Amino acid sequence: MNDITAGTLRLPTRIHFGYGSRAQLPEVLRGHGRRVLAIVDPFLTRSPVLAEIRTALRAGGLDVEVHSDIEPELPTASLDTAAEFARTHRPDAILAIGGGSTLDAAKLVGLLVTHGGPLRRYYGENLVPGPTLPVVAMPTTAGTGSEVTPVAVVSDPGHDMKVGISSPHLVPAAAIVDPLLTLGAPRAVTAHAGIDALVHAVESYTAADPDRAWDATLPVFTGRNAFTDVIALRAVELLGAALPVAVGDPDDRQARENVALGSLLAGIAFGATGTHLSHALQYPIGAVTGTPHGLGTGLLLPHVLQVCLTDAGTVPRIAAVGAALGVAPSTVEEQARGAIRAVARLNRAIGVPASLAEIGVTRDQLPRLAELAARATRLVAIAPVPAPPTVLLDILDQAYTGHLAEGNYR
Ligand SMILES: NC(=O)c1ccc[n+]([C@@H]2O[C@H](COP(=O)([O-])OP(=O)(O)OC[C@H]3O[C@@H](n4cnc5c(N)ncnc54)[C@H](O)[C@@H]3O)[C@@H](O)[C@H]2O)c1
Ligand SMILES: [Fe+2]
Structure with a gap:
């Protein structure tokens, strides 16, 4: 395994993790001012946890306005409405509480309020001109x-x-990850968000290690780097063991804690390195099937790893993923193949379908899906293997039937 000698991390200035960490909220927010706009996942509006948080914020001297009109999949029009609401309230900071859709909404409202619309001005990388209204983020999925x-x-x-x-x-600006907020999440949300976190960790650990040009504007996603390996592998270990338990028993506090920590660590890792082919392929698949993001990335990961085995330098990395998933030590090649089987088993255990056919993709759609995925050049470039449309189509062909090259893993 080659050594990595450079690294970049860009993170919130404060990250708190653990049961009860939500008690830090008033103090964290006061560091940004008194007026807070809370962008809240609709599922929380009648929850006692939200009432408790609002009471604590008020007791902490904060003036809180709540907006919970977040539409699934974040259509741009709903963000304009939220930004309008934010401009009226003139907050010093945004508090985001919810699933990834709500956290993303808050980040974009902060952007729109500070730098103006339309949002399409910023599509892509490095097009946001400067700091935005600070966001304090509390996830309710893991994630x-x-x-x-x-x-x-x-x-x-x-x-x-x-x-x-x-x-x-x-x-x-800050992240507060209190696993308590994930305790009520339904089985499918737990499974899809959780497997996506595992894909983040695995794709971060197997990302390319491109040459760095320190004199240029750095890309947002840098590829594999000196800080992220240890973080990504720990995330794989935590998620691999705890995710099936959390899906099987949604009230298991220990499993929820480990899945939430795994998801946070995976975010820290991939937020620096980027993700690659499972993500590039999921975007068009999600669009044609309307299936959740994590269901797609999880389904695709074994097939993506199978193709990554063709790069000799990546085989030991996939073997290390196997070790983190509990695959017994063996030859490096065998442990790497074991990793792929372990991911496939995990998918099965938590109800992620085994094939694209099962989620309504038809064989004649595959070439178009490969073509669309190839346009995600930022993601494709982070893969450890060259992935022209022919390779993307190979992956889709395998995923269509759900058969790995070595045989059906069912
Ligand atoms: N910004 C990033 O780094 C990043 C990374 C991966 C995915 N995403 C995006 O995040 C979104 C997916 O986020 P997600 O998987 O968290 O799902 P989500 O936010 O779309 O939520 C899914 C559903 O679960 C509900 N929900 C959330 N938490 C709950 C809880 N604790 N109890 C009960 N219901 C709950 C929500 O109301 C919603 O109906 C997608 O839009 C995806 O593109 C963003
Ligand atoms: Fe993802």
Whole structure:
């Protein structure tokens, strides 16, 4: 395994993790001013946890206005409405409490209020001109890692697929990850958000290690780097063991804690390195099937890793993922193949479908899906193997039937 001698991390200035860490909120927010706009996931509006948080904020001398009109998939029009609401309230900071969609919404409202619309000015990388209204992020899923990452994703009716805005200025000012907030999450939300976190960790650990040009503007996502390896592998270990338990018993506090920590660590890792082919391929698949992001990235990961095995330098990395997933030591090649089987088993255990056919993709759609995925050049470039449309199509062919090259893993 080659050594990495350079690294970049851009993170919130404060990250608190643990049961009860939500008690830090008033103090963290007071550091930014008195007026707070809380952008809250609709599921929370009648929850006692939100009432408790509002009471604590008021007792802490903060003036809080709540906006909870967040539409699934974040259509751009709903963000304009939220930004209008924010301009009226003139907050000093935004508090975001919810799933990844809500956290992303808050990051983009902060952007729109500070730098103005339309949002499409910022699509892509490094187009946000400067700091935005500070966002304090509290996730209720585990998760997207959005509480620590420099990216947010929206649905624009003018585009075939969801589009991303990536900038170091979108990293939240603070993240508070209290696993208590994930305790009530339904089984499917737990499974899809959790497997996406595992994909973040694995794609971060297997990302390319490109040559760095320190004199140029740094890309938002740098590829594999000196800080992230240890963080990504720990995330794999935590998620691999705890995710099936959390999906099987949504009230298991220990499993929820480990999944929440795994998701946070995966976010820290991929927020620096970027993710690659499972993500590039999921965007068009999500658009044609309407299936959740994590369901798609999880389904695709074994097939993406199978292709990554063709790079000799990546085989030991996939073997290390296997070790973190509990695959017994063996030859490096065997442990790497074991990693792929372990991810496939994990998918099965938590109810992620095994094939694209099962989620309604038809075989004749595959070439178009490969073509669309190839347009996600930022993601494709971070893969450890060259991935022209022919390779993307190979991955889709395998994922279509759900058969790995070595045989059906069912
Ligand atoms: N910014 C990033 O770094 C990043 C990374 C990956 C994905 N994403 C984006 O995040 C979104 C997915 O986020 P997600 O997986 O957290 O799902 P989500 O935010 O879309 O939420 C899914 C559903 O679960 C509900 N929910 C959330 N937490 C709950 C809880 N504790 N109890 C009960 N219901 C709850 C929500 O109301 C919603 O109905 C996608 O838009 C994806 O593109 C962003
Ligand atoms: Fe993801």
